[in-house]
Amino acid sequence: MVFIDIQHREVTLKLVYYGPALSGKTTNLQQLHRAMGRHAGSRLIELSTRDDRTLFFDLLPIRFQTRGGFSIKIKLFTVPGQVIHAATRRIVLQGADGVAFIADSQIRETRSNNESFADLRRNLAENGMSFDDVAIVIQFNKRDLAGIRSDHEVMQIAAKGREPVYKATAILGDGVMETFLGLADSAWVRLERRYQLREKVGVAREEFMDRIGAMLADLDREGADA
Amino acid sequence: MSTVGSQPVLSVSDRVPSLESLIHPADLERCIRPFLCEAVDGVALFDRSGAVFGGATLESSPMRSWEQLPPEAEAVLRRGPDGEFGFSSHRFDVRSAYAATERVGLLIVSRRHGDAVAPRDENLVQGISIMLGQLLQAGFATWVTSEMHLATSESTFRALSQRNAELERAINHLREIDDLKSNFLATVSHELRTPLTSVIGFSEMLLEGLAGELNEEQSEYVRTILKRGEELLSLISQVLEMSRLEVGGERLQLVPHDIRDTVRSALDALKLAASEKHITVMNGIENPPFVLADPQKLQRVLVNLLGNAIKFSREGGQVTVRAEIAPIRRPFREETLFGEEADDALKVTIEDCGIGIPADKVGRIFEAFFQVDAGPTREHGGAGLGLSIVRSLVQAHGGEVWVESEVAVGTAIHFTLPLAVAPMPGS
Numbered sequence: 025m026v027f028i029d030i031q032h033r034e035v036t037l038k039l040v041y042y043g044p045a046l047s048g049k050t051t052n053l054q055q056l057h058r059a060m061g062r063h064a065g066s067r068l069i070e071l072s073t074r075d076d077r078t079l080f081f082d083l084l085p086i087r088f089q090t091r092g093g094f095s096i097k098i099k100l101f102t103v104p105g106q107v108i109h110a111a112t113r114r115i116v117l118q119g120a121d122g123v124a125f126i127a128d129s130q131i132r133e134t135r136s137n138n139e140s141f142a143d144l145r146r147n148l149a150e151n152g153m154s155f156d157d158v159a160i161v162i163q164f165n166k167r168d169l170a171g172i173r174s175d176h177e178v179m180q181i182a183a184k185g186r187e188p189v190y191k192a193t194a195i196l197g198d199g200v201m202e203t204f205l206g207l208a209d210s211a212w213v214r215l216e217r218r219y220q221l222r223e224k225v226g227v228a229r230e231e232f233m234d235r236i237g238a239m240l241a242d243l244d245r246e247g248a249d250a
Numbered sequence: 251m252s253t254v255g256s257q258p259v260l261s262v263s264d265r266v267p268s269l270e271s272l273i274h275p276a277d278l279e280r281c282i283r284p285f286l287c288e289a290v291d292g293v294a295l296f297d298r299s300g301a302v303f304g305g306a307t308l309e310s311s312p313m314r315s316w317e318q319l320p321p322e323a324e325a326v327l328r329r330g331p332d333g334e335f336g337f338s339s340h341r342f343d344v345r346s347a348y349a350a351t352e353r354v355g356l357l358i359v360s361r362r363h364g365d366a367v368a369p370r371d372e373n374l375v376q377g378i379s380i381m382l383g384q385l386l387q388a389g390f391a392t393w394v395t396s397e398m399h400l401a402t403s404e405s406t407f408r409a410l411s412q413r414n415a416e417l418e419r420a421i422n423h424l425r426e427i428d429d430l431k432s433n434f435l436a437t438v439s440h441e442l443r444t445p446l447t448s449v450i451g452f453s454e455m456l457l458e459g460l461a462g463e464l465n466e467e468q469s470e471y472v473r474t475i476l477k478r479g480e481e482l483l484s485l486i487s488q489v490l491e492m493s494r495l496e497v498g499g500e501r502l503q504l505v506p507h508d509i510r511d512t513v514r515s516a517l518d519a520l521k522l523a524a525s526e527k528h529i530t531v532m533n534g535i536e537n538p539p540f541v542l543a544d545p546q547k548l549q550r551v552l553v554n555l556l557g558n559a560i561k562f563s564r565e566g567g568q569v570t571v572r573a574e575i576a577p578i579r580r581p582f583r584e585e586t587l588f589g590e591e592a593d594d595a596l597k598v599t600i601e602d603c604g605i606g607i608p609a610d611k612v613g614r615i616f617e618a619f620f621q622v623d624a625g626p627t628r629e630h631g632g633a634g635l636g637l638s639i640v641r642s643l644v645q646a647h648g649g650e651v652w653v654e655s656e657v658a659v660g661t662a663i664h665f666t667l668p669l670a671v672a673p674m675p676g677s
Contacts, residue, residue: 033274038428093276127588135579137588145585177589185587 026121026215028225030134035225036097037215038119039207042144043126044136045105048165052126053084053102053192056204059240060086060199088235096235098208105140114147122159122211124203125187126194129164129172159210160187163203169192201240208236266352269297270390271396275304281385282306285378289371291340292360293378295347303355312340313360339363345379349390357382435493439486446486450479488635491550492618495642502646509538509596512545513571516552520560527565531556534572534637540670541596547643548667554636555600555663562604562661570601578666580652595649595666598675606657615653616641640665 027036031118084100101120103113117123120228127137148154162185163180173181175191182189188206192199212232217219222228271343282293292313294305341363347355359375453476457463464472468659494500517531524531552571559569577591607615607622613622616640644651644665651665 031274031277031389033276093274131589131592132594134588134591135577135582138582138585141587142582142585173589181587181589 027220028219028221030225033094033225034097035094035221035227036099037121037208038099038125039103039116039122040120040210041100041102041126042113042117042140043105043165044133044140045107045170047105047126047128047133047136047140048192048194049105049126050104051190052124052165052192052200052203054099055194055197055200057084059201060084086239088229088239089213090231090235091175094227096227096232107143110143110147113143114150114168117144117147117149120153120158121215122161122207124207125160125162125224126165127162128164128193129178130169131171134173158222159207159214161190161203161210162187163190163192163194163199165192165194165199167191167198168196174233193215205233205236205240209233266298266354267349267390267393267397269295269303269355271393272280272354272386273304273350275363278304278382278385278652279306281381282378285374285381287374288362290359290361290374290378294358294360295382296356296358298353298355307360309661311360314359342602343375347379347382347386349386349393354386393552429497432493432497435489436497439490439493442486443483443490446479446483450476450483453479485635488639491639492635492642495639495646500547500646502547504542504544504647506540507543507545507548509541509543509573509598509667510535511547511548512552516549516556519553520556523557524560524569527560527563527567529560529566531560532568532570534570535598537594539575540575541667542670543647543667547646551640551643552598552600554640555665559600559602559604559661560634563602564604567603569603571598572601573598575669576666578668580650580664580666595668597662597664597666599662601660601662603660606659606661607653607655608657612653612655616651 028034028039031035041052043049055092086098086100087095092240101116103116111160123144127133127141137170145155148158162182164173166172178189178191190199190203190206192203194200209229212221212229216229256264278295285293286306286308292305292307292311294307294313295303297303305313324504339362341361343359343361345357345359346353347357357376357379361371361375454462454473456472457469457476491500513533517533520531533673556569556571564567574597575593576595576597577593578595579591611622615622616637617634619634620638641651643665649666651663652659653663655661
């Protein structure tokens with residue numbers, strides 16, 4: 025649930041990276057963190073100490089100011105993908121404004137993707153929400169591996185659902201920004217429609233996206249150099 | 251609370267809110283700017299460390315360059331409480347800024363030093379001071395609320411951390427107990443089997459007449475001892491196998507294997523039981539691809555499943571065994587957005603037309619020692635370990651076992667095994 029603090033001129037959004045175990049949710053956040061590292065207030069809090077797996081959740085807070093002096097805070101969370109951490113997933117999902125579903129492109133992970141997507145629907149329902157209440161984007165990660173769904177298959181899957189679909193190789197940073205920008209945009213559009221943010225806080229969608237784009241520009245340059 | 255008089259005025263106490271938490275500089279400027287005029291050309295709010303926090307000034311105001319303040323101005327600032335000082339053409343009024351009872355900063359109003367100080371200007375300074383007090387008071391209320399929220403969250407967090415630690419301890423304890431149980435079972439089963447072999451061996455010797463001819467009645471008794479002894483041995487073997495599987499002590503010898511061989515030998519072993527109940531067993535497996543399995547363990551799986559199917563079928567009924575290529579996991583029908591799963595396994599199905607399993611018990615039949623009919627008048631014997639062993643063995647192969655059943659119609663048990671040669675992607 026977006027948190028609008030008029031007195032302190034602050035809007036806080038919560039975006040959650042969801043998906044099956046080992047699909048690359050934390051990698052997505054690490055790449056984003058690398059891109060935003062030098063911007064104040066973004067510290068990646070990782071609680072994934074045991075076996076490199078996320079046990080509780082990771083949190084990446086991002087903060088920036090709009091021209092009108094409003095500060096926008098985006099809290100990025102990941103959930104643990106393993107089936108047994110259902111309770112943690114449900115709690116982390118509470119009040120989310122947007123969800124990026126990170127799917128594993130490998131064909132043998134089809135089942136995990138389906139199960140995790142059904143799990144997302146169930147957990148949203150348990151939090152009193154549905155797919156209509158949150159912005160959802162889907163990322164097909166690990167495009168660099170063998171035995172993956174072909175681009176054509178991904179397109180077919182994208183055509184089946186309503187959610188925007190992105191392709192990514194998070195470990196190389198490919199597609200991470202596109203997914204995040206898509207997610208931020210969908211979430212903002214949804215909130216704008218619901219809470220009239222443009223009227224209330226004077227921040228338009230274009231400015232919101234511009235500011236985020238500016239923060240990420242650094243990484244694009246780095247990527248071009250590499 | 252620190253007393254203002256004796257200590258440095260700009261002391262810091264952690265119970266006093268910082269200006270940042272009370273008011274936003276942009277809001278401060280917005281509220282102060284309307285007061286600026288010919289007479290009052292600058293207003294600034296200093297925090298307790300002496301740094302400028304915010305305010306509003308006109309272009310011409312000397313407040314634009316605080317670093318050029320004369321020493322006497324700094325002295326007034328350091329002395330703190332209300333007063334005034336002046337230099338060049340300006341006078342500076344100094345007022346304390348309060349939030350509730352805490353002094354949170356200093357307000358300095360810069361006035362152009364004309365021929366005389368008009369009383370109206372004095373009122374203006376007073377007005378600015380009061381307005382700022384109101385602003386800070388409103389911020390203070392919010393600050394107190396959020397501090398209370400923080401304190402509550404912190405104490406909740408502490409309580410939860412404590413509970414987590416307790417849970418962790420409890421889980422470790424349970425794990426130890428579980429290991430202990432498995433070891434205990436293994437030891438006890440072994441100790442039970444040793445004397446049993448004597449019971450079985452000696453009753454066989456008696457039946458063969460090694461200790462002299464037995465009469466009809468004696469033979470009958472010894473046969474009963476032998477039969478019961480063998481039943482007990484098989485039960486103990488099951489318990490032993492179960493505990494070995496639980497502690498992970500069982501090693502599989504995986505080889506590419508034609509499942510028809512094991513099905514055939516399992517059916518041979520059960521021929522007698524089937525014919526006693528006049529049950530027809532249909533083997534519908536044709537040309538299956540090789541699976542990666544341990545033939546001995548696979549045989550245990552098939553004997554257990556086929557044995558159950560025969561045991562729970564009606565007299566003169568029919569049991570079918572068939573196989574087909576399928577995904578290795580049981581069907582998941584809730585969500586299909588991400589496509590169909592690849593067929594990378596052989597699914598073996600054993601179907602009977604027996605008594606079936608009530609819906610509320612279907613989920614539990616693979617639990618150890620679980621019996622669908624656990625009443626004192628139950629018709630079918632057994633310890634309830636067969637299916638539990640089946641599940642452990644199938645899972646050890648990387649497959650899955652599940653059941654579909656309808657009461658009075660029959661039961662189908664499916665299990666999957668990985669193919670020996672992985673199918674080509676997309677085929």
